[in-house]
Amino acid sequence: MLLPRVKRTHEPHRLDDGTVRIGGEIYGIASEITDPLGGAWAALTLMDGTRTPDDIVRTICGSVPGISAPEAREIVGTLIGSGHVEDASAQVPDEISARERDRYGRSQAFFHLVDLTPRPHAWEAQVRLKKARVVVLGLGGTGSHAAWALAATGVGRIHCVDADVVELSNLNRQVLYNEEDIGRMKVDIAVERLRRLNSDIEITGESRRVDGEAGLRRLVQDCDVLALCADEPKGRGLAEGISVWANRVCAASGVPWVGGGYNGPLVTVGTFERGRGACYECLVEGEARRRRPDLPADLGGPGVMAISAGISGQLVAHAVISLITEVPQPTTGTFLGLNLIAPEHHVWVRHPPRPGCSVCAPSG
Incomplete structure (x- = not known):
């Protein structure tokens, strides 16, 4: 994943005890993260689609005390694999025409919301249906x-x-x-x-x-x-x-x-x-x-x-x-x-x- 970004409908929240919740809780797809040092919250805050995973790891190491580089890489990798994060650099695939983007845009939004499997792009479900x-x-x-x-x-x-x-x-x-x-x-x-x-x-x-x-x-x-x-x-x-x-x-x-x-x-x-x-x-x-x-x-x-x-x-x-x-x-x-x-x-x-x-x- 080149530029990780938290999905718009999966905005994270931090509770008073430091626990982080991410994902659509009302849809039954939320995840809860125990985050005593604040590394997960820092990573999620940095995942705005403008930084690479390496950039995020370096920033965490420099700003969150007590977290080593291997630990930061593990945090970032786990979050990317959680399904709550998308690649901001991903493009709409050639298989999906402009007409189909208009026609199936709301279907794509549904799949993108509920899917917790990392995908190469946000239109994979629609491509599979088309084939x-x-x-x-x-x-x-x-x-x-x-x-x-x-x-x-x-x-x-x-x-x-x-x-x-x-x-x-x-x-x-x-x-x-x-x-x-x-x-x-x-x-x-x-x-x-x-x-x-x-x-x-x-x-x-x-x-x-x-x-x-x-x-x-x-x-x-x-x-x-x-x-x-x-x-x-x-x-x-x-x-x-x-x-x-x-x-x-x-x-x-x-x-x-x-x-x-x-x-x-x-x-x-x-x-x-x-x-x-x-x-x-x-x-x-x-x-x-x-x-x-x-x-x-x-x-x-x-x-x-x-x-x-x-x-x-x-x-x-x-x-x-x-x-x-x-x-x-x-x-x-x-x-x-x-x-x-x-x-x-x-x-x-x-x-x-x-x-x-x-x-x-x-x-x-």
């Missing part, structure tokens, strides 16, 4: 909202898949369609509307009903992430159903995937990547062991409105974006969500992989 290809399977309540969010955020290539036509009953929750679309193929309308939303990315689509692992395997070829927003066909056990097919096909293909859904007011999303936590089947089996035998754990059903479908789709899109950008770090191997009529009920499901599970194995 990514995502398949959205299912364009109903969850899928239509997810596809819209991914297109708006700038995912470079989105492939939409659905075999259904628009029906009047869809219009209470499916954001891409209107009354004039009734009877038309969802995928045709989705591609048309998403292209009008963002002409700078590639939107493709096909009318296809996935009926087995072979068909799903063809879909995820050359795909970075699968957004599974379809709940049909359903399975009767751990060996059946489209979620199980996605679990096995994506693991074998090395493709991470996200699945979301709703059941009345309960909205959840699961994020899975081989070698990073339990797979879908391990989570379902682990949760089945934890719950009473007569208490089902599946998602899906007729009870849904625009709000629950929208939250479901946005959670799916957020999980997909986190897999692509690593901002925030993806919560793989988990189900998470919320209950719209019980604000205190937060869904957080995590179980260890089953011994010998071939899907969870890191490789092979």
Whole structure:
């Protein structure tokens, strides 16, 4: 890092006891530093984008008693590696045009705020999104909202898949369609509307009903992430159903995937990547062991409105974006969500992989 500078939204504060806090405390990304000699506070004060790390080390050694040069270098290195500091000399990369800077500037500000991984420049997350290809399977309540969010955020290539036509009953929750679309193929309308939303990315689509692992395997070829927003066909056990097919096909293909859904007011999303936590089947089996035998754990059903479908789709899109950008770090191997009529009920499901599970194995 040539010219370290504390991120504007991560302004440090020093407490009366000498402790230093840096970062967005209200966002849950703050760091607290014990600083009895004042070296960390001095370094942060000097990190204004006009000095090199060596300049900062020399100034600390000359102004803060009791701190040696190796200690000062360690302080500066630790702060640079904390994610609260950016390089003031970094330029916007050539991959991001002036039009894209305008279009995605607020997205860049979001990523820059919450990202605690040192990056070569502040636009890395947007560059990763621009280079990514995502398949959205299912364009109903969850899928239509997810596809819209991914297109708006700038995912470079989105492939939409659905075999259904628009029906009047869809219009209470499916954001891409209107009354004039009734009877038309969802995928045709989705591609048309998403292209009008963002002409700078590639939107493709096909009318296809996935009926087995072979068909799903063809879909995820050359795909970075699968957004599974379809709940049909359903399975009767751990060996059946489209979620199980996605679990096995994506693991074998090395493709991470996200699945979301709703059941009345309960909205959840699961994020899975081989070698990073339990797979879908391990989570379902682990949760089945934890719950009473007569208490089902599946998602899906007729009870849904625009709000629950929208939250479901946005959670799916957020999980997909986190897999692509690593901002925030993806919560793989988990189900998470919320209950719209019980604000205190937060869904957080995590179980260890089953011994010998071939899907969870890191490789092979």
